[in-house]
Amino acid sequence: xxxxxxxxxxxxxxxxxxxxxxxxxxxxxxxxxxxxxxxxxxxxxxxxxxxxxxxxxxxxxxxxxxxxxxxxxxxxxxxxxxxxxxxxxxxxxxxxxxxxxxxxxxxxxxxxxxxxxxxxxxxxxxxxxxxxxxxxxxxxxxxxxxxxxxxxxxxxxxxxxxxxxxxxxxxxxxxxxxxxxxxxxxxxxxxxxxxxxxxxxxxxxxxxxxxxxxxxxxxxxxxxxxxxxxxxxxxxxxxxxxxxxxxxxxxxxxxxxxxxx
Amino acid sequence: xxxxxxxxxxxxxxxxxxxxxxxxxxxxxxxxxxxxxxxxxxxxxxxxxxxxxxxxxxxxxxxxxxxxxxxxxxxxxxxxxxxxxxxxxxxxxxxxxxxxxxxxxxxxxxxxxxxxxxxxxxxxxxxxxxxxxxxxxxxxxxxxxxxxxxxxxxxxxxxxxxxxxxxxxxxxxxxxxxxxxxxxxxxxxxxxxxxxxxxxxxxxxxxxxxxxxxxxxxxxxxxxxxxxxxxxxxxxxxxxxxxxxxxxxxxxxxxxxxxxxxxxxxxxxxxxxxxxxxxxxxxxxxxxxxxxxxxxxxxxxxxxxxxxxxxxxxxxxxxxxxxxxxxxxxxxxxxxxxxxxxxxxxxxxxxxxxxxxxxxxxxxxxxxxxxxxxxxxxxxxxxxxxxxxxxxxxxxxxxxxxxxxxxxxxxxxxxxxxxxxxxxx
Numbered sequence: 001x002x003x004x005x006x007x008x009x010x011x012x013x014x015x016x017x018x019x020x021x022x023x024x025x026x027x028x029x030x031x032x033x034x035x036x037x038x039x040x041x042x043x044x045x046x047x048x049x050x051x052x053x054x055x056x057x058x059x060x061x062x063x064x065x066x067x068x069x070x071x072x073x074x075x076x077x078x079x080x081x082x083x084x085x086x087x088x089x090x091x092x093x094x095x096x097x098x099x100x101x102x103x104x105x106x107x108x109x110x111x112x113x114x115x116x117x118x119x120x121x122x123x124x125x126x127x128x129x130x131x132x133x134x135x136x137x138x139x140x141x142x143x144x145x146x147x148x149x150x151x152x153x154x155x156x157x158x159x160x161x162x163x164x165x166x167x168x169x170x171x172x173x174x175x176x177x178x179x180x181x182x183x184x185x186x187x188x189x190x191x192x193x194x195x196x197x198x199x200x201x202x203x204x205x206x207x208x209x210x211x212x213x214x215x216x217x218x219x220x221x222x223x224x225x226x227x228x229x230x231x232x233x234x235x236x237x238x239x240x241x242x243x244x245x246x247x248x249x250x251x252x253x254x255x256x257x258x259x260x261x
Numbered sequence: 262x263x264x265x266x267x268x269x270x271x272x273x274x275x276x277x278x279x280x281x282x283x284x285x286x287x288x289x290x291x292x293x294x295x296x297x298x299x300x301x302x303x304x305x306x307x308x309x310x311x312x313x314x315x316x317x318x319x320x321x322x323x324x325x326x327x328x329x330x331x332x333x334x335x336x337x338x339x340x341x342x343x344x345x346x347x348x349x350x351x352x353x354x355x356x357x358x359x360x361x362x363x364x365x366x367x368x369x370x371x372x373x374x375x376x377x378x379x380x381x382x383x384x385x386x387x388x389x390x391x392x393x394x395x396x397x398x399x400x401x402x403x404x405x406x407x408x409x410x411x412x413x414x415x416x417x418x419x420x421x422x423x424x425x426x427x428x429x430x431x432x433x434x435x436x437x438x439x440x441x442x443x444x445x446x447x448x449x450x451x452x453x454x455x456x457x458x459x460x461x462x463x464x465x466x467x468x469x470x471x472x473x474x475x476x477x478x479x480x481x482x483x484x485x486x487x488x489x490x491x492x493x494x495x496x497x498x499x500x501x502x503x504x505x506x507x508x509x510x511x512x513x514x515x516x517x518x519x520x521x522x523x524x525x526x527x528x529x530x531x532x533x534x535x536x537x538x539x540x541x542x543x544x545x546x547x548x549x550x551x552x553x554x555x556x557x558x559x560x561x562x563x564x565x566x567x568x569x570x571x572x573x574x575x576x577x578x579x580x581x582x583x584x585x586x587x588x589x590x591x592x593x594x595x596x597x598x599x600x601x602x603x604x605x606x607x608x609x610x611x612x613x614x615x616x617x618x619x620x621x622x623x624x625x626x627x628x629x630x631x632x633x634x635x636x637x638x639x640x641x642x643x644x645x646x647x648x649x650x651x652x653x654x655x656x657x658x659x660x661x662x663x664x665x666x667x668x669x670x671x672x673x674x675x676x677x678x679x680x681x682x683x684x685x686x
Binding site for chain 2: 066067069073137139140141142169172173175176177178179180181183184187188189
């Protein structure tokens with residue numbers, strides 16, 4: 001595992017303490033995690049070889065700071081709070097990559113102020129809705145149903161990062177609260193109007209999708225491509241919704257290729 | 262004390278293998294596979310008839326509540342039911358207890374203040390205003406309220422309703438969730454400044470805090486009986502003591518399942534299948550739906566995962582193997598002859614220190630005729646023995662409609678019967 005350090009920042013008029021994991025060297029790459037909270041996975045390790053990876057924890061999901069979620073009420077607050085974070089990290093216009101819920105946030109960052117995001121990578125991103133491919137409410141799905149949507153191989157050992165261990169109260173609390181904090185900006189349907197704003201995205205965009213994604217089916221990759229002016233798609237085989245956990249090498253390679261100067 | 266009859270309005274004919282074929286009784290039971298609108302119409306009418314029958318039999322109050330997409334209780338608008346009940350019970354000293362319209366999902370919440378005002382006016386000031394937070398199933402899953410905002414939205418709705426009732430001037434409400442430029446209720450309730458407020462809860466500290474802060478009646482609505490209820494109510498009374506409030510038993514409400522027959526043996530024979538139906542089918546709720554992420558604030562979540570959940574899970578897992586005797590021994594249901602029920606219910610009331618008891622007399626698949634019998638036996642053989650509980654301590658039921666203070670519905674019912682007999686009806 002790459003050596004990570006943590007930066008603690010005071011944002012939002014001092015009301016939100018942000019925790020950002022930082023690793024690697026090279027051009028800046030901001031990584032926004034899924035609704036399950038930050039998992040420092042093999043994908044981030046691989047990316048840290050070529051980039052300075054900044055991985056903020058979604059407000060409320062940092063250990064011992066559940067109330068950091070309280071001052072931010074909607075997507076607009078969340079986006080502005082991230083621009084403040086960029087300012088404090090000295091990032092004028094970093095590359096931003098987001099997975100699942102984090103993908104939705106990344107797209108919002110690139111759409112609201114196109115000058116703050118130089119390149120955009122969306123990995124199995126939430127944020128859009130199609131009536132012909134409704135997105136299941138994964139936050140309340142029994143594991144036996146959810147594993148089929150989330151993992152191409154339901155026995156993937158990485159499943160332990162998102163499915164809580166019912167024997168371990170700390171795991172139940174951590175995962176449940178992380179989902180609750182993501183839900184603040186995505187409940188009950190993860191469409192908060194992003195579709196109206198995607199035309200503003202100026203950053204060249206890579207849309208990476210697990211071919212077997214059962215939650216946000218690959219038609220959503222097509223939908224993002226249709227809506228974002230300068231985008232291309234890369235499908236990854238043997239991956240469903242949890243591509244960063246399922247196919248780290250293929251994902252990191254695609255991202256490295258795309259971000260090459 | 263006061264004893265009110267509660268009704269859930271369950272679908273009474275779910276298939277025998279319901280709990281094997283479907284994952285939940287709530288949120289996603291497919292209507293067209295399971296139900297028939299004509300039967301539903303029959304159930305609504307039976308429900309109303311049973312509650313009105315209870316009122317005429319002498320019950321102190323009659324209660325309905327709100328649930329959505331739920332085969333064990335589907336009065337999505339409790340106030341539609343309450344409206345019929347208020348009208349049909351005029352002339353009786355019976356409270357109309359709405360337990361009630363769910364605050365955070367009624368938008369704007371002054372709709373609750375308006376409808377409760379209507380019910381209070383129609384009933385001549387007999388309304389008890391229940392103010393439920395709503396379950397995660399109802400509010401988050403069926404009605405789409407963002408879980409992490411659920412409770413905050415509830416508090417705001419409550420404050421808005423109370424202000425709308427108390428304020429004699431028109432005011433603007435600039436809240437976080439609700440913005441109303443000119444609040445000016447028509448109608449106003451007969452009970453001034455407002456009807457008594459009851460807060461249904463499931464044992465969470467934040468609800469105790471809330472009820473105490475506003476001096477409302479706290480009602481622990483559980484289907485798991487008074488043994489488990491005692492653990493929660495002991496905590497509640499401890500909390501009341503620490504907060505410096507008086508230990509007035511009317512500060513607390515509790516829901517208990519009760520069935521009465523001529524003998525203990527007959528009670529088992531007649532009611533056990535319906536008890537089974539209730540616990541097997543009506544409470545067949547997907548765990549994930551009850552644990553919607555964000556619904557509980559972080560501290561309550563940590564508390565329930567570490568303390569409550571293990572206990573509840575063990576218990577719920579064991580119910581499948583229970584026999585009739587286990588339901589009785591664990592006091593999930595108080596059942597038996599009038600003497601048995603009187604004895605056990607009296608112990609329960611005393612140990613919980615409850616002044617405003619609610620009893621569920623129609624349980625699961627219980628048919629109409631049997632329900633009427635249960636109501637009849639309860640009202641004649643059990644209820645009268647509870648009238649003077651707490652009297653010797655001199656407690657006043659501040660959470661009961663003013664128009665009914667000092668009156669007993671059963672006395673009114675008896676007087677009406679005598680005058681009808683004299684008139685030769």
